[in-house]
Amino acid sequence: MRIWDFHCHMAGPALPGATPEEKARHLVAVAGRMGIERLCLYMGTRFLADPTPEQLREQNDEVLRAVAACPDRIFGFVYLSPQHVEASLAELERCVANGPMVGVKLWIAGRCNAPELDPLIHRATELKAVIIQHTWFKAGNGNQPGESTPDDFAELVGRHPEATLVCGHSGGDWELGIQAIRRLKNVHAELAGTDPTAGFTEMAVRELGAERVLYGSDAAGRSFSSQLAKVMGAAISEGEKELVLGGNLRRLLKPILETKGIQA
């Protein structure tokens, strides 16, 4: 079974290495031990919730170095911010249109239902980039000010039905997140970055269809194991597991990989 991991980071103490190159090689080595063929990597060697334009560039530079170190194993996603639209558009051109990156990462600098995001989504879609938007429904309204909910995500999707958008973490509280996006037929949900609570994958497949669910780990902060287990331990068919573990991501990335002449 070919496994592609949709969600990896270099930041945090779990990943050793003094440079992006060292971190990338270590990440790839452990992923290989777990049978993971390809990794999508975004953001730099530290987590910056609301980066300045300069910091965005630095973060993306670090990912470019990681991609260069492991070009056959790592796909880079460009980190953008709705707080800095012009700078983000420039990063899109530099890293995706004119660089090796194949996707876009949007985190918690601003909620994704804001119209400032529209030009970024529009241009990313022109470039056939896959877009992941972090989402969470945190109990007790515990979201950070710029942290999107799946409801925010649904608004964004409504304005951009042609975009390839992925609901990051399926909203964290996945029983709610999946319900918030299940009526949207053009979005995907990812399994990354939550506890390996039984039932997550089964519900996602039941409500969305296996072809709209993506495996991701959120390594190195999360273990590959706890996240792979969500699929390997799920009561779904082998064919559905193949889709979730890599088939769907290969399908989503195919247009931009072909544009860039990348064999995968």
Place this chain on the structure above:
Amino acid sequence: MMERSHDPAPVAPGLSRRRFLRRTGALSLVTAAGASQVRPEGGEAKGADAAGGSLVDTNVYLGRWPFRRTVLDQGEALREKLRANGVTEAWAGHFDALLHKDLRAVNDRLTEACRALDPALFRPVGSLHPGLPDWRGELDRCVEVHGMRAIRLHPNYHRYSLADAGTEALLALAAERGLLVQIAVVMEEERTQHPLVSVPPTDPAPLPEQMGRIPGLRVQLLNAFRTLRGLPLASLARRGVAFEIAMLEGMEGIASLLREIPVGCLCFGSYAPNFYFESAKLKLRESVLDETVSEAVRSGNAKALLA
């Protein structure tokens, strides 16, 4: 990754040196926390999950989680999953213990369920609550009627502190009766809890002193690693508190953890059926461990806890 001090752990008061060493795995395994426990990257990547031998799961539950049905919350399904994955012994509590007041009935049901499912596989771990009337009688019953070797506490769901006098009395009596005390630190992370049931993690801060004060006290923390790390973790490990890996996160989590605590402290635990069993099993592959370390985590340390 910062590494912790490699100072040898002191012998916990109340324990014989031999018993302490056996508990911390120091007799037959690696003594001090450090890189020697972990095979360097680049060597043959044989994961520990490929190793044979027994697998003792110290953290499973029977019954239904109050807030969700899961595929394995029927005992037969859980039994088959555990058997298929080579589990030879599963220490089982019961989800009813979280919210039910009649723990005697819960413990009776648990024992009967274990007996009916597979008495060689499931070891019942009775739940106690030091705030309930006649908890001493129930503790006696766990030992004398059910033959239990361990009990399980859920202080956060039962809303008491480990520092309470009643808790201390329970820990003392458990030690006197030779029982292992499992204490659940977390059952569900706070960000996803039902709005009517907001439960903070159990605070294990009083435990190091209690381990020193209460002769023979044996404690294992369950689901501890979502919230426990750093100095508090090291302090507990030095006192001989045991842990399990169900909520251990981070890439190569076991190998990283064993740079902070002695290998003898760490047991296998899945938290099935609430967690996918495969999560814990795969962690044995993600960290490349020496065979002796792997065996200790898989089963040796758990067996020593009940020796």
